[in-house]
Amino acid sequence: MLHALADPTRRDIVTHVLQGEHSVSALARRYPMSFAAVQKHVAILERADLVTKRRHGREQLVSGNIAAVRDATALLAQLEEIWRARIARMGEILAEPNHPEPNQGEPT
Amino acid sequence: MLHALADPTRRDIVTHVLQGEHSVSALARRYPMSFAAVQKHVAILERADLVTKRRHGREQLVSGNIAAVRDATALLAQLEEIWRARIARMGEILAEPNHPEPNQGEPT
DNA sequence: ATAATCTACAACCTTGTGGTTGTAGATGAG
């Protein structure tokens, strides 16, 4: 699921199909890559349950899985906090008064 | 620089050498990988200027580059905001009232 | 001098990712 949203193209696809159904080929036209590539992206999103396909004639209409995407965004928010904590950790260390010998040669 | 901090091991190395000098071999002992692997990580950090090496006898003492790491954390905070915006974007879409099937008309 | 240690670096391996091409099955249009 995280992996599914790790790719920019897939994120873009998700935001688009959240707003309306699109056939795979219609989606494919939006990106500078082959149909097969987009089809694989969709497959990954579908496998992560972030997207659902509905058959309509010979087309496969893709739509965003609202609940799953909502869960995903929540999870991402969590991870964001963890990441924030990491940054804060480095900040703390930098703020500590006892830095052994931070002599990086900037001779004046 | 971002790439340098993209790896967990490297981040760990940074936090450690921010708190005191460590020889490359001393660092290497901390991780379940070969000396060469750690040495490469250190080289990457050094190349990104996040870390500085100081020769002491036959050892190479590594210490964190305070200013650079501070800059990096600031940058990461920025990116975090961008990422947050992305999540918010999806959230907005989810919040929109009209999730029906807006037609994807291709005016030919 | 010899051995042991620390470091640097090159070559190679493996894995994972995104992409392309090619093929085949379904389905609707003429």
Place this chain on the structure above:
DNA sequence: CTCATCTACAACCACAAGGTTGTAGATTAT
């Protein structure tokens, strides 16, 4: 039926990243 379109999937390619092994140069210890 025949053709064009949409889809699925397998095979293959290119590339990057993290790791390992092996080798060589420095430096300290015996």
